[in-house]
Amino acid sequence: MLFNSYEFIFAFLPITFFLYFYLNHNRLTEASKAFLVFSSLFFYSWWNIAYLPIILSSMLFNYIIGTALNKDNEERLHRFSKKTLLTFGIVSNLALLGYFKYMDFFIENINLLSAAYIPLLHLALPLAISFFTFQQIAYLVDSYRQETAEYDFLNYSLFVTFFPQLIAGPIVHHSEMMPQFAKTKNKVKNYRNIAMGVFIFSLGLFKKVVIADTFAVWATQGFDVATTLNLFEAWATSLSYTFQLYFDFSGYTDMAIGIALLFNIKLPINFNSPYKATSIQDFWRRWHITLSRFLRDYIYIPLGGYRKGEFRTYTNLMATFILGGIWHGAGWTFMFWGFLHGIALVINRAWSKLGFKLWIWLAWLITFNFVNIAWVFFRAKEWEDAVKVLSSMLSLDDIILPGFMSSKFYFLFQYGFQFGGFVDNIKGGKDTFAYLFIAFVLVLLFKNSTFHMNKIKFNYLTILFVSLCLSISILSLNQVSEFVYFNF
Structure with missing residues (x-):
């Protein structure tokens, strides 16, 4: 079930909201929690009920391990040390994630290197497995501590399931x-939280269905459909x-925060205008903040962080972001995307150590263009798709200008310029660059x-603003699309 769907907005969410607070109003606290868990599992199972046993088994396993880690050795652990139990828990979680998410990628590379033909398993990736696995790994480590x-x-x-x-x-x-x-006051409807929740949910819904899904058409045509791109098509x-990706993820984050506020729960901020960043370090303080926090607290710092010398610090940064790339997807393009960000962070740290500074506008320009180019590898399904887009972005051999400019700039013909449909291959037009300009202004x-x-x-x-956002968004729900991060 999608946040941006009729069944969620007009059925699931209002029914869950009213029944949850009805049970709390009647002091059926345990029943209200059970109902919210049931509703969350129903929401999860809407996609494919076959995923349900996986998340339930994962929850039960991690609950048992976490509870054991939080008790005294003599009482719960018997002959196993806490460190052994923690290691077993983490390895088991990673094995589950690795089997479903990376097994086919592993087999493909074995076949490529050995000329063998091991059949692919074609496993369906259980929804949200990366997120609930990382969340529960964090729980195990916190229990150990x-x-x-x-x-x-x-x-x-x-x-786990909220x-x-x-x-x-x-x-x-x-x-x-x-x-x-656990707070008693959170079990009673809070009308200010409801109003704030509806406000932020409306903004997120508008970002997703009106802005992000518009850009998705041109991105999909350019990456997946077009066989050749000219300079403007590649940059577009x-x-x-x-x-x-910005408005899709920002929209999802806003909607999640807004929905949680309806239930008087404040989720941590996960997105803070990352395209305003003036360094790659600043970018990762603003983009997917809770993932950055996880990578820092549970990978970078345990590896030694910055405490074991500069070379080790650079190695830890590279390892952390390559693993971050792998977390996003089973593919060399994701790994290379993580590698690029690791290299950028190493350069950023070395630059800062030398005491150099750039003008703010230049620092922003370099950061934004690096992020934009790195996203090409993140989006491309194959290396060839990334090469197609990047080579056209950097080439001046194929420049097509809008047809209406031919009468005033006809002299450019002699320099190899052409005039006509300058973004036809991505099904774009003049509005494409108008949307891009508006997006720059917004971010x-x-x-x-x-x-x-x-x-x-x-x-x-x-009220008028929220009503307009909701109305325009709901009228745009004729073609429902998933959020990009649902694929991870």
């Missing part, structure tokens, strides 16, 4: 979620995906939506 105290399977199930953040994050900690569910393709000049949420004043103007 004695930072959790959860011995109730119902509460643990609610922590549907606003189940499918694509944010990746949350037990300690930042469960105290909120890469920028269209850059903005599609650079406007504040992050969560800032507006915290400052919002509820008046007739706000």
Whole structure:
């Protein structure tokens, strides 16, 4: 079930909301939690009920391991050390993730290197497996550090399955979620939270179905359909995906935060205007913040962080971001995308150590263009697709200008310029570059939506704005599309 679907907006969400608070109003606290867990599992199973046993088994396994880690050795661990139990838990989680997400990729490379023919398994990737696996690994490590105290399977199930953040994050900690569910005041409808939730949900829905899905058409044509691209088509393709991903993920994040607020739960901020970043380090402080936090706390710091010398620091950065690339998908393009970001972070750190500084506008320009070019590998299904887009972006051999410019710039014919449909191969037109310009304005000049949420004043103007966003978005739901991060 998608956030941007009629069944979610007009059936699942209102029914879940009213029944949850009805049960709490009648002081049926345990029943309300059980109902929210049931609703979340129903939401998850809507995609494919075959995924349900996988998440249930994963939850039960990690609950048992986590509870054992949080108890005294003599009471629960018997002859196993906590470190052994933690290692077993992490390896088991990674094995589950590796089997479903990476097994076919592994087999493909074995076949390529050995000239063998091992049949592919063609496994369907269970929805959200990367997110609920990382979230539960974090829970195990926190339990090992004695930072959790959860011995109730119902509460643990609610922590893992809470549907606003189940499918694509944010990746949350037990300690930042469960105290909120335990608060008595959060079991009563809060009309300010409801108003803020509807406001931020409306913004997110508009970002997704009106803005992101518009850019998706040109990005898909450029990457997956067109066999050749001219200079403008290539740049329009890469920028269209850059903005599609931005508004798609930003929209999902806003919708998740808004839905959670309806239930008086505040999810951590996961997106903070990342295209305003003036360094790659700044970018990762703003993009998918909870994933960056996980990579820092559970990979980079355990590897030694910056505490073991500069060379080791650079090695740790590279390893962390290559693993981050692999987490996003089973493919060499994802690994190379992670490698590029690792290299960029190493250069950024070395540059800072030398004390060099750039003008702010130049630092932004370099950062944005690096991110834009790196997204090409992130989006491309095959190396050839990435090469097609990048080679055309960097080539001046095939420049086609809009046909209406031919009368004024006819002298350019002698320099090899052509006039005509300058973005025909991606099914674009003049509006393509108008949308790109508007997107630049939105991401650079406007504040992050969560800032507006915290400052919002509820008046007739706000109601009109929300109504317009919702109306336009709902009328645009004729072709429902998944969020990009659902694929990870």
